[in-house]
Amino acid sequence: GEKHRLSAEIERIVQGHLKYKYEDVSDGWDLIHQEGEMKVYRREVEENGLVLDPMKIFHTIKGVTGHEICHYFWEFQYRMEWETTLDSTKIIEVLDPQTVVFYQVHKRVWPAAQRDSCFWSHIRSFTSSDEDQPTWLVVNYTTSHLLAPIKSPQVRIVANVALICETVINEPPLNPKDIKRENIECKLTYVAFVNPGGWVPSAALRSVAKREYPRFLKRFSSYVLEQTRDKPILF
Numbered sequence: 001g002e003k004h005r006l007s008a009e010i011e012r013i014v015q016g017h018l019k020y021k022y023e024d025v026s027d028g029w030d031l032i033h034q035e036g037e038m039k040v041y042r043r044e045v046e047e048n049g050l051v052l053d054p055m056k057i058f059h060t061i062k063g064v065t066g067h068e069i070c071h072y073f074w075e076f077q078y079r080m081e082w083e084t085t086l087d088s089t090k091i092i093e094v095l096d097p098q099t100v101v102f103y104q105v106h107k108r109v110w111p112a113a114q115r116d117s118c119f120w121s122h123i124r125s126f127t128s129s130d131e132d133q134p135t136w137l138v139v140n141y142t143t144s145h146l147l148a149p150i151k152s153p154q155v156r157i158v159a160n161v162a163l164i165c166e167t168v169i170n171e172p173p174l175n176p177k178d179i180k181r182e183n184i185e186c187k188l189t190y191v192a193f194v195n196p197g198g199w200v201p202s203a204a205l206r207s208v209a210k211r212e213y214p215r216f217l218k219r220f221s222s223y224v225l226e227q228t229r230d231k232p233i234l235f
C-alpha cells in the first residue's frame with residue numbers, strides 16, 4: 001500500500017514481534033496466571049526503580065478466527081464496548097486503511113497519576129507457505145503526535161503491544177463452505193511491553209497488571225464471541 005512517514009518503523013516493529021513470537025517462555029518468564037486456555041507469563045524487569053515487566057499471554061478461543069479477533073481489537077468503533085480501563089479513546093490520524101494513530105486516556109488507578117497514551121495501531125495478515133489459514137496481527141506502538149500534546153498532570157505511557165492470531169480448523173469438512181464455528185479456533189499470542197511513564201510503586205503496578213491483563217483478555221474474547229455468534233465466519 002501507500003508508504004507514509006511511519007511505514008519503516010511499522011515494518012521494523014512488526015518484524016520484531018514476529019521474530020520474538022516463537023521465543024519460548026521457559027527461560028526467564030514466570031507463569032503468573034492460568035485460567036482455562038489462557039496462560040499469562042511475566043518477566044520481572046525494573047529500570048531505575050520503574051517496573052517494566054513484559055507480559056506474554058497465550059490463549060485459545062474456540063468459535064472465532066484470528067481475523068475476527070484482530071478486527072474487533074483494531075477497529076476503533078468497538079473499543080469502548082470491551083475496554084473497561086479507558087476514560088476515552090479517539091482516532092487522531094488515519095495513515096492508510098490498515099494504520100491509524102489514536103489517543104487514549106486511561107482510567108486513573110489511585111493513588112498513581114492518570115495515564116494517557118498515543119499509539120500508531122496497525123493491522124495486517126500474511127500467509128506463511130505451510131499454513132492454510134493466514135496469520136492476523138495488530139500492533140499498538142507509542143508515537144508522538146501534534147494532536148496529542150503531553151500535558152500535566154497526565155503521565156504519558158510508552159507501550160509496544162502486539163496481538164498475533166492463528167486460525168485452526170479442526171476436522172475440516174471436505175467442502176470449505178461447510179466449515180462451522182465449532183470447527184474453528186483462534187490461537188493468540190498477546191505481548192505487552194508497557195512503561196507506565198512516571199513512577200508507580202512496584203508492588204501496586206504488578207498487582208494491577210496481574211489483575212487487569214487477564215481480565216481485559218477474558219472480557220475482550222467474550223465480546224468477540226458474542227459479536228460473531230450468529231454472523232458468517234470472517235476468515
Ligand SMILES: CCCCCc1ccc(-c2ccc(S(=O)(=O)CCO)cc2)cc1[C@H]1C[C@H]1c1ccccn1
Nearest residue numbers: 085109112115140161194196200208209212213216
Ligand atoms: C498505575 C497504573 C498505570 C496504568 C499502566 C498501564 C497503562 C496502559 C496499559 C495498556 C495499554 C495498551 C493496551 S492494548 O492492549 O494496546 C489495548 C488498547 O487500549 C492494554 C493496556 C497497561 C497498563 C498496566 C497496568 C496494566 C493494565 C493492563 C490492562 C489494562 C489496564 N492496565
